[in-house]
């Protein structure tokens with residue numbers, strides 16, 4: 001089953017909220033058509049929604065995220081963010097990856113304001129120190145402003161990376177397995193922190209993950225992708241109250257969603 005943007009609107013069921021992102025019939029091939037990465041994909045994201053995409057390795061998840069970020073052009077189709085086509089990297093998009101990639105010779109605060117320094121120069125970066133400090137407080141890193149990355153744990157470094165992503169006040173957050181390098185306890189904790197931050201900022205967030213429970217506990221909607229060429233085989237609305245808590249990992253309702261997604265991902269499910 002492949003879903004259209006209209007069908008997704010009905011699934012999300014929040015017609016009152018403005019649309020932030022719209023992908024229409026987006027496809028991608030690499031190597032002059034030799035590798036067919038994405039079949040037509042339609043996607044509509046509403047302001048403040050949290051969505052996750054899950055699918056087998058190599059199905060095209062990162063390709064889709066890079067297209068959404070303007071880092072890779074689609075072969076066909078339209079990508080529109082805040083009413084204007086995405087033709088390349090944009091200021092209103094924040095990204096986060098598996099590794100925090102903080103510069104070791106810069107303090108936490110200097111790392112956080114780096115996107116502003118690159119974009120607007122060092123005076124603007126200095127002027128943004130107050131808002132960067134507020135972000136560090138938001139993620140629980142007050143007191144670590146002047147510390148260098150080698151003194152931060154993996155979770156703390158990812159918190160700093162969250163601040164660096166938020167410092168330009170993007171309207172869209174694109175996350176590519178941001179906590180998969182952390183141990184399980186830290187990852188669970190950081191996921192709850194991510195939820196708190198997204199709710200507080202009313203952020204529109206799109207997450208690539210390999211973890212079904214992570215997708216379910218964080219998301220309003222989970223997009224399940226087929227093996228390559230990737231297409232959405234099912235769009236699942238997660239009807240669990242917010243804020244979500246780690247206790248919900250043992251909730252039978254969550255287990256039902258997990259089972260459904262696992263059965264879709266099982267080998268041969270799409271034949």
Ligand SMILES: Nc1ncnc2c1ncn2[C@@H]1O[C@H](COP(=O)(O)OP(=O)(O)OP(=O)(O)O)[C@@H](O)[C@H]1O
Nearest residue numbers: 030031035037056057058059060061062063064228
């Ligand atoms: N720059 C590229 N050139 C050629 N082929 C590519 C390129 N980038 C990705 N691919 C291919 O496109 C397909 C989709 O890759 P992609 O990285 O998007 O998948 P993924 O679902 O994110 O994988 P994983 O879950 O393993 O990270 C794969 O077959 C991959 O080898």
